[in-house]
Amino acid sequence: MLSGSQQVTGNINSFNTLASHNNIINITAGPDLEKDQILQWLSQLEPQQRHEGVRADRLDSVGNWVLETNEFRQWCDMGGGWGEPVLFCYGNPGVGKTYLR
Amino acid sequence: MIDSLCYQAEGRDVAVVGLYCDFLAHQEQSTTGMLGAILKQLVSRGGVPEHIREAFRGAENGFGRRGLRLPDMVEILKKTITLPQQVFVCIDALDESAPKNRWGLLKSLQEIIRVSPNMRILLTGRPHIDNEIVEFFSKAVRIAVSPTQDDIKSYLEMRLNSDTTPKVMDDELRRHIMRIIPEKISEM
Numbered sequence: 001m002l003s004g005s006q007q008v009t010g011n012i013n014s015f016n017t018l019a020s021h022n023n024i025i026n027i028t029a030g031p032d033l034e035k036d037q038i039l040q041w042l043s044q045l046e047p048q049q050r051h052e053g054v055r056a057d058r059l060d061s062v063g064n065w066v067l068e069t070n071e072f073r074q075w076c077d078m079g080g081g082w083g084e085p086v087l088f089c090y091g092n093p094g095v096g097k098t099y100l101r
Numbered sequence: 102m103i104d105s106l107c108y109q110a111e112g113r114d115v116a117v118v119g120l121y122c123d124f125l126a127h128q129e130q131s132t133t134g135m136l137g138a139i140l141k142q143l144v145s146r147g148g149v150p151e152h153i154r155e156a157f158r159g160a161e162n163g164f165g166r167r168g169l170r171l172p173d174m175v176e177i178l179k180k181t182i183t184l185p186q187q188v189f190v191c192i193d194a195l196d197e198s199a200p201k202n203r204w205g206l207l208k209s210l211q212e213i214i215r216v217s218p219n220m221r222i223l224l225t226g227r228p229h230i231d232n233e234i235v236e237f238f239s240k241a242v243r244i245a246v247s248p249t250q251d252d253i254k255s256y257l258e259m260r261l262n263s264d265t266t267p268k269v270m271d272d273e274l275r276r277h278i279m280r281i282i283p284e285k286i287s288e289m
Contacts, residue, residue, distance in 0.1 A: 038157045039145055041157055043136075043141045045130065045138040054121075055104065065249060078109055084240050084241065085218070086222045086240070088234050088243045089224070089243075091245060097194070097225040098225065
């Protein structure tokens with residue numbers, strides 16, 4: 001999903017100077033603490049963790065035919081094709097839907 | 102699928118987010134909670150947009166911080182999923198979510214996608230939820246997923262090779278397993 005290297009912390013945009021009102025100078029040049037609070041506030045679910053588990057247990061060669069279907073290719077066309085936006089992959093329990101690469 | 106999308110997305114302005122539904126997590130996986138998890142992934146990579154910071158600060162009421170209400174969550178998502186970025190949302194095992202939450206999630210996604218043509222949605226689940234999906238996305242494209250003979254053989258090989266009691270196995274038994282199981286499964 002989102003690999004660790006894409007997580008950007010250490011946001012230096014958060015630079016607040018509230019000196020005029022109450023003589024408190026609050027300079028946050030380190031990690032964006034508010035961002036962490038906001039992420040927690042938005043949702044307590046952590047789907048990334050589940051994804052790491054799935055990735056670890058996955059057998060890469062299995063189910064690749066799905067990725068080769070025209071239906072999937074058209075759906076994930078990143079070149080700006082605006083086909084039908086919703087794709088439903090269905091199957092009975094245990095057929096490997098979750099573990100498609 | 103998420104990893105395949107991420108691989109393709111490298112170097113493009115594309116965000117890929119995912120969600121796994123779970124029978125055991127109906128409490129946490131409310132409609133708002135699931136949409137929140139999507140939003141959280143969208144904003145965790147870069148800076149948090151100002152409209153989200155404002156909503157966050159506005160939720161403080163002196164006694165603590167209120168959670169977002171569903172209509173507000175939907176509005177925020179609409180504002181966040183903007184061109185030129187393409188957003189791929191992958192939701193696994195949709196059938197495992199509680200019916201009420203699923204209905205709310207599909208309805209919200211329908212509302213968001215109306216104003217966000219740059220969003221694409223992948224759903225996986227058991228066949229019986231098809232009619233619910235069609236109710237909101239009448240033209241949804243479908244793929245029936247079932248393992249091929251090769252898939253089954255690869256999986257069996259892997260399981261046999263990681264057997265914790267390999268001494269019990271001999272070549273004949275192994276051949277037997279590799280022949281009978283794929284046959285039986287394809288008869289199902």
